[in-house]
Amino acid sequence: MGRISNRKKIVKHDPLIESNVVSKKQQYRHGNKKEDINSDDEDVExxxxxxxxxxxxxxxxxxEQQDEIxxxxxxxxLNEGKNIEVDEEDEDEEEQSEFEEDYLEYNDDIEEFANDFAEVDPEEARILEEYLEKSTKTKAAPGLTLADxxxxxxxxxxxxxxxxxxxNDNLNDFSAAPRRDEGVALPPKIIKAYSIIQQILTTWTHGKLxxxxxILPSLRNWQDILYVLxxxxxxxxxxxxxxxxxxxxLxxxxAAKFLNIxxxxxxxxxxxxxxxxxxSYHTYRAMRKSLYKPAAFFKGFLFPLLEQESCNSREALLVGSVLAKVSVPVLHxxxxxxxxxxxxxxxTNANMVFIRVLLEKRYALPYQVxxxxxxxxxxxxxVLDGQEVDEKTEVLPLVWHKAFLSFATRYKNDITQDQRDFLLEVLRQRGHKEIAKEIRKELLAGISREFESTISYNQGDIELS
Known part of the structure; x- marks a missing residue:
């Protein structure tokens, strides 16, 4: 057990000055004195x-006390201060009377001006009436207005x-603007402004354009301004x-025009x-961004590229990599x-590259395609591989065989039996020594679309029964 201490607590008293002053904390501690404190505050208020x-x-x-002192x-x-106040009041009354007099004079002038305007000669009144009649007639006419x-x-x-x-036969005067039927001409201010922007765009890398x-896409003649830029x-x-x-x-x-230009x-x-x-990296990103409008990309970029004779397989591979990474709608x-x-x-090799890329997307193509x-x-x-045709040795590239393999793996169930036989004959004549086996395997494993439709129909009948 703990030891019990016999020490008595010594009570210390505050001085008399501090004891008379009650702090706020002590006021809030004693709950019984709250009402007294609140009542005292209300009396003070x-x-x-x-x-x-x-x-x-x-x-x-x-x-009165100040006056006695x-x-x-x-x-x-203390009469001097009173006299000063009386003088100030007199001055205010004089200013008010002057203001009233000025206001009355202003009203008199307005009345005189109104009377002068009201007094009109009879001839002037007649002319005014005739003018008013004419104005009413012109207003009544439906086709004639003041703006017309x-x-x-x-x-x-x-x-x-x-x-x-x-x-005038002065041929050296070029200040006159040409007519619209003669052609499109830009104002000199626009040419000057866009020539300054052209200097900025030659070095622009980041920031705000x-x-x-x-605002160029919102303009009708944006192609002419691009020529300036x-x-x-x-x-x-x-x-x-x-x-x-x-x-x-656009x-x-x-948008196809912009991509082409x-x-x-x-x-x-x-x-x-x-x-x-x-x-470059940014040009590659621009190509990917252009595929968000597939019709514009194909008509303005891909087809014109393939129509050029200078299109090589390197360009086709670069564009094909972009086309393979971005999903394109089935119809496009x-x-x-x-x-x-x-x-x-x-x-051409470039043409075959794009055929293979589109086939490897494995879309559900229409039967016509x-x-x-x-x-x-x-x-x-x-034509057999190694055979001379028109003094040239015709050899099918590897891209063609890969495209054939991708077509066989994806669309082997979407062809008819006759088409399957023709493709096997092509494979026998133009087959690759390593890829031909895989193509033949895929073609033979497929089901013709006629038999597939009948099988699905019979399965549906069995399920219904």
Whole structure:
């Protein structure tokens, strides 16, 4: 057990001065004294508020006391201050009387002006009535208004000024603007502004683009302004921003024009001039961004690239890598594939690269496009590898065999039995020594679309029964 201490607690008393002063903490500690404290505060608040009558009495008494003190010291009463106040009141009354007199004079002048305006000669009144009648007639006429009269007078003035200028034979005067039917001409202010922007775009890498450049897609003659801006001098950063701006704000037809004018030449120049024959990072991003409008990409970039004779497999691989990474809608990809496998197209490596890329996307193509692909591969069954045709040795590239393999793996169940037999014959004549086995395996493992439809129909009957 603990030890019990016998020490008594010594009570210490505060001094008398401090004991009379009660702190706020002690007031809140004692709950019984709260009501007394609150009542004292209310009495103090009541005493602080004084009525107007009491204040007036207090002020009067204070003035009397001051007057007595002043009289005892100087022997005079406080009349000088009262006289000053009376003088100030007299001055205020004089100013008010002067203001009233001026106001009355102003009113008299207005009345005189009104009377003068009311007094009109009879002849002037007659002329005024005739004028008012004419104005009412012109208002009643439906085709004639005041604006029409003003426009007619302006046109007449312009015709008078145009006649002497047409007779002038001064050929050195180029200040006159050309007519709209003669061609499109930009004002000199716009040419000057966009030439300054062109200097900025040659070195721009980051930051905000000029506002005049951002409004280009909203203009009808944006192609003429692009001629002033000279896109071949832009940095790759500007090419990306411009592609994003135009593709997102223009319709597919206009966006295809921009891709054909700006992006395609830049892509070809970079592939030709760079050491590794590739494109910059920002140009590659611009190509990916252009695929957000697939119709514009195919019509303005891909098809014009393939129609050029200088298109090589390196350019096709670069564009094909972009096309393989971005998902394209089925209708756009099927239309592009049908254009690539058409009979009008020649057999080129670049063309085969894009056929393989679109086939490896494994879209559910329409039967019409699948039939066109079958006819495309059947065209090569008559020529053997190593055979001389027109003094040239025809050898199918490896890309063709890979495209054939991708077609067989994905669409082996979407072809007819006759088409399967024709493709096996093509494979027998033009097969690759290593890839032909895989293609034959895929074709033989597939089910024709006629038998597949009948099997699914019979299975449905069995389930219903």
């Amino acid at each position: 009541k005493e602080t508020f004084i009525n107007s009558k009491q204040t007036k009495k207090i002020l009067d008494m204070a003035k 002043f009289f005892e010291e100087t022997g005079k009463h 009269k003003i426009l007619n007078s302006i046109k007449a003035k312009e015709m008078e000024q145009a006649e002497p200028s047409s007779n 000029p506002k005049l450049f951002k 000279q896109p071949e001098t832009w940095t790759p950063h500007v090419i990306y921003e411009a592609t994003k701006l135009f593709v997102s704000n 319709n597919p037809k206009e 700006v992006l395609l030449p830049r892509f070809m120049t970079e592939v030709a001039e760079r050491e590794k024959h590739d494109v 990809s099927s239309a592009a594939l049908s254009w690539l496998v058409s009979q009008e197209r020649e057999m 699948i039939d066109e692909c079958v006819f495309y591969f059947m065209r090569f069954r008559n």
